[in-house]
Every structure is written in structure tokens, then in C-alpha cells.
Amino acid sequence: MTNNRVPSHTQRWILLAISAIALLLTTTQSRATIDSTLQMQLGNASAATSDTNNHLHYLIQRAQYALDYSDTIGGPNWVSWDLTAPDIGTTPRGNYTTDNTLPGTFYHVKTGDYTNSGYDRGHMCPSEDRTDNTTDNDAVFLMSNFLPQTPDNNQGVWESFEYFERSLANAGDEVLILDGGSIYNGSTIQPSGKVEIPGYVWKVVVDVPPGSGSALSRITASTRVIAVKMPNIAGIRSNPWQQYVTSTNQIQSDTGFTFFTALPANVAAVLRAKVDGSPAPSITSFSPTSGAVGASVVITGTAFTGASTVAFNGTSASFTVNSDTQITATVPSGATTGAISVIAPGGQAVSVSNFTVTATVALTISQVYGGGGNSGANYKNDFIEIYNAGTTTVDLSTYAVQYASATSSSWSETVLSGTIAAGHHYLIQEAAGTGGTLNLPTPQATGTVNLSASSGKVALTKTQTLLTVDNPLGNSAVVDFIGYGTADAYEGSGAAPTLTNTTTALRANAGATDTNNNASDFSSASPNPRNN
Numbered sequence: 001m002t003n004n005r006v007p008s009h010t011q012r013w014i015l016l017a018i019s020a021i022a023l024l025l026t027t028t029q030s031r032a033t034i035d036s037t038l039q040m041q042l043g044n045a046s047a048a049t050s051d052t053n054n055h056l057h058y059l060i061q062r063a064q065y066a067l068d069y070s071d072t073i074g075g076p077n078w079v080s081w082d083l084t085a086p087d088i089g090t091t092p093r094g095n096y097t098t099d100n101t102l103p104g105t106f107y108h109v110k111t112g113d114y115t116n117s118g119y120d121r122g123h124m125c126p127s128e129d130r131t132d133n134t135t136d137n138d139a140v141f142l143m144s145n146f147l148p149q150t151p152d153n154n155q156g157v158w159e160s161f162e163y164f165e166r167s168l169a170n171a172g173d174e175v176l177i178l179d180g181g182s183i184y185n186g187s188t189i190q191p192s193g194k195v196e197i198p199g200y201v202w203k204v205v206v207d208v209p210p211g212s213g214s215a216l217s218r219i220t221a222s223t224r225v226i227a228v229k230m231p232n233i234a235g236i237r238s239n240p241w242q243q244y245v246t247s248t249n250q251i252q253s254d255t256g257f258t259f260f261t262a263l264p265a266n267v268a269a270v271l272r273a274k275v276d277g278s279p280a281p282s283i284t285s286f287s288p289t290s291g292a293v294g295a296s297v298v299i300t301g302t303a304f305t306g307a308s309t310v311a312f313n314g315t316s317a318s319f320t321v322n323s324d325t326q327i328t329a330t331v332p333s334g335a336t337t338g339a340i341s342v343i344a345p346g347g348q349a350v351s352v353s354n355f356t357v358t359a360t361v362a363l364t365i366s367q368v369y370g371g372g373g374n375s376g377a378n379y380k381n382d383f384i385e386i387y388n389a390g391t392t393t394v395d396l397s398t399y400a401v402q403y404a405s406a407t408s409s410s411w412s413e414t415v416l417s418g419t420i421a422a423g424h425h426y427l428i429q430e431a432a433g434t435g436g437t438l439n440l441p442t443p444q445a446t447g448t449v450n451l452s453a454s455s456g457k458v459a460l461t462k463t464q465t466l467l468t469v470d471n472p473l474g475n476s477a478v479v480d481f482i483g484y485g486t487a488d489a490y491e492g493s494g495a496a497p498t499l500t501n502t503t504t505a506l507r508a509n510a511g512a513t514d515t516n517n518n519a520s521d522f523s524s525a526s527p528n529p530r531n532n
Helices: 009-028 134-139 151-170 248-255 265-273
Strands: 058-061 066-070 075-083 120-123 146-149 174-188 196-208 224-231 282-287 296-302 309-312 315-317 319-323 326-330 338-344 347-357 363-369 381-388 400-404 412-415 425-432 456-461 478-484 504-507 522-525
Touching: 075 146, 075 151, 120 151, 146 151, 146 196, 151 174, 151 196, 151 224, 174 248, 196 248, 224 248, 248 265, 265 338, 282 338, 296 338, 296 347, 309 326, 363 456, 363 478, 381 400
Parallel strands: 282 347
Antiparallel strands: 058 066, 066 075, 075 174, 120 146, 174 196, 196 224, 282 296, 296 326, 309 315, 309 338, 319 326, 338 347, 363 381, 363 504, 381 425, 400 412, 400 456, 456 478, 504 522
16 A cells, blocks of 8 residues: 655655755766866866967867877877766777868878778777767767877777776766877888877876866865876786886976966976875974075985975975985075975975074175276276175174275275165265266265276175275175285185276176185176166
């Protein structure tokens, strides 16, 4: 007997709850991804365009996949697609078809071009990934979706990796895939000679767990990336695909493409470095815990082998991997207080505690000119210029610039005042001659010292007490020093060049290069007084 009673209030609430749960499960599971807007979510790795005159990187966007087609190689540079479980069905394989949608000026590869070549017509977007219906499966049989692959590659290890990709999708994940060929040497399939043979075939798989929003929006630095680079040769049919795991950085290096351009730069950097199966790195400590720009820091942790990036609060640093558990890094210019991070094949490690970047005071004499007002000179005045290569503003109220002739121990000075900000120049105007046509830019300090146009000595001191010796190097009050021309005192192996009425001693890199060697740090150049 059928029970037609109306559900009770409690029963109705139970039914509503079951319906809500069912709806939630439906919205979080993968959905069919046959839509042209979904096939390039990771970005355009080669900046391909839809310009029909672009024979090297012609962009095609289909509902089933996107590709960068090369008329030169007769196949795709890369193919990109999105794979979910509903894309995988039971539709029979289609038939190989010439792609007549290519521009008329392109060669249209025919299935017969592969006949008797010894190479398979190697799907880039595989047939099994588009077996939801006949239309979608037919699309992957267009000859623009193929590259020559050896049978052992295509039917063996490559196919094995394709099965693995589909297992991820069948488990409920959304899988974003890119693949193509690399390391071409100009060899073509014979007898047609119409299609170039790649030395390797590669694939990048981004495995995105189910969730709300687009797959792209769910990708983080912890997302799994599996990249493989397989030699396109015989004899590898039975090899495990794991034997060919590499990083996306390696494939990027091989191809010249830039992967993951649609992702935030910091996330993309981590994902490109990943080698699937590698242990996650960790930072357990670093020493010292504070230091100035240029300081050496030893970072201790695990799984550092193959590290590609070390950063201080997001600013990349130069570094050396000493071992799997130790890295030595240099605090980079522009670094600020914050965490230290390491990107390695297993992902990214971030320190729990912050590294404190301490302020540095690094003032240099950036320019010396003694030909002001002399015959042939443009500028009316001699000048000395200093530069703040440090990280903090410096109060100059106790500083001075001091000058002596090339072999003298008698010094004269111009006292300084005010401040100089990090990365800025400070201009000191000195004595004027009777010639010249140009005034200096507005100086921050003015003196009456008459510098030699050819040879002399200039000291920047953090005292305004006059020096008394011929060679004051070693005096703790001397912040920087230059001897030019025939000066008998100088930093390093020799003096800066001999100058003229129309040349100045100019320190390299706007004044930032200071190796404590006047001979290499300075060059002779046209005067370029700076006050900013």
C-alpha cells in the first residue's frame, strides 16, 4: 500500500538539508571544461597572436584546447587545455584531418605527410581527454594538434603519463595542462620533409583540487605541479614517466617561453621551480639575525639542493647553496626587515622570524673637477660631489671635504651642513676661474678651495679639523679618499686618471662603486655635476 502522507515539519527540514548538501557537492565537483575561455587559464606562454601573418606563433583558441602553431615546424609550439572527469567519456576515436582553418599562406599538414616516416602522429591534446562527444573528439584529430613522436615514446612512457593525468581528473581534480616539443635541430619526417622532429616532448601539469571559483583562482604556491621532459627516441617504451620529471624552469629554459604568466609573480616563481616528488624545504634558523646591505647570512634548514631563489622580505639576493642544509646569502640592496624565503624544487620555505636590515652609512666622493673657469672649460667653478650609497639619511653637520695638492701635507677644507638622503648626490661648489660659461647646479655647500685641474688629493672627513699629514689613509676620520693624476696618496693600487680642464674624475655607477681602488673606481669623463 502506498503511503501518501505529507512529510512532517521535521521531515521537510531533513529533505531540505539533503538537497542543500547535494547541491554543495555538485558545485564543488569538477565540471566539463569544454569552453574556449578555459583552455588558456595559465596564460600565453609565448605571446602568440591571432595575426595570420605570424608564421612562428599563430594563436588558435578552440572550445577543446588552445595552441600556438608554428608554420615553420609544421606543428604546435605548445597546446593548452583544461581536463576534468566529465571530459572523459566513451566516444570512439576520430579520424585524422587536415586543419583547413589555418591561414591560407600556411602549409596545411596532411596525415599522409607522416606515412612511412617511422614516427607516430603524436597527439598533444590526447583523444582520451576529449571523449565526451564526437565533436570534441574530432577537434583533437586536426593535424595542427600533432607532433612527430617515436612509437616507443608516444605509445609507451608518454601514454603512461597521460593515464596518470586522467587519474587526477577522475579523482575529482581540475587539471590544467600544457605540452609541446623542444630542442629542434632541423630534422624533418621523411619522405615528406614537411614537419620538424622535436628532440624532446615536454608537459606541464597543474593539479588543482576541487573548489569554488575558477581553477586559476584556486592555484596557490602549494599547488602540485608535475613537469616532464621526455627524449623523443626509441628504447624508452617501458620506462616509468617519473624518470623524466623536471622543473618548469627547465622547460622554460629549453623553449624560451614564460610559463604561468596569468599567476601572481611570486606564486609563479615557486611553481616553476617545483620538481614533483622533491621534499619540501624548511628554514630552521639563520645567522646573524640582523645586518646591513652586503652582509653575509648563513641560512640553515632542509632540502635546499637546487634552490633557485633566496629573498629577504621579497627582495631577491645572491646566494650559494653550500649543502642540502645550508645556504650563504648576501643581504641585497633595497632589502627591508622581514622574513627570509627560499624557493627550491620542493616548494617555498619562509622563516618564522624576521631578519632585521640595519641602516648603513656609506658616503663616497663621487666626482672631483678642478678645471672650472680654466681655458676650454664649460663650467665656471671647480666642484666636489659626494654620494650616499647607504640606506639611511646622513647628517653632515660634522663633515668636511678637504683638499691638498698632489704631494702636499697642507690641507684646506669646505665644511658641510644639512643632510644627504640615501641614493642622492650632494654638490660642493669651489673656487671660480676667469673662464667658463655655465654655472653649476645649485650647490648644497660652497667653498673657495682652488683644486688642481690635473693632479691632487681630496678627502671626505667626518671631522672639520684639518688633516696634517701627506697621506691620511688609515685615519679613522677619513670616510673616503681620492688621489688623482700624480698624487702620492690614493686608495688601492693606483691613483685615478690625470685630469684636464674639460674632464672630471667620475666614480662608476653614479658613485656607488667603491672597491677602495681609485685606479679602477674612477674614470676620466666630461663634468656632470649632480645635486639630487
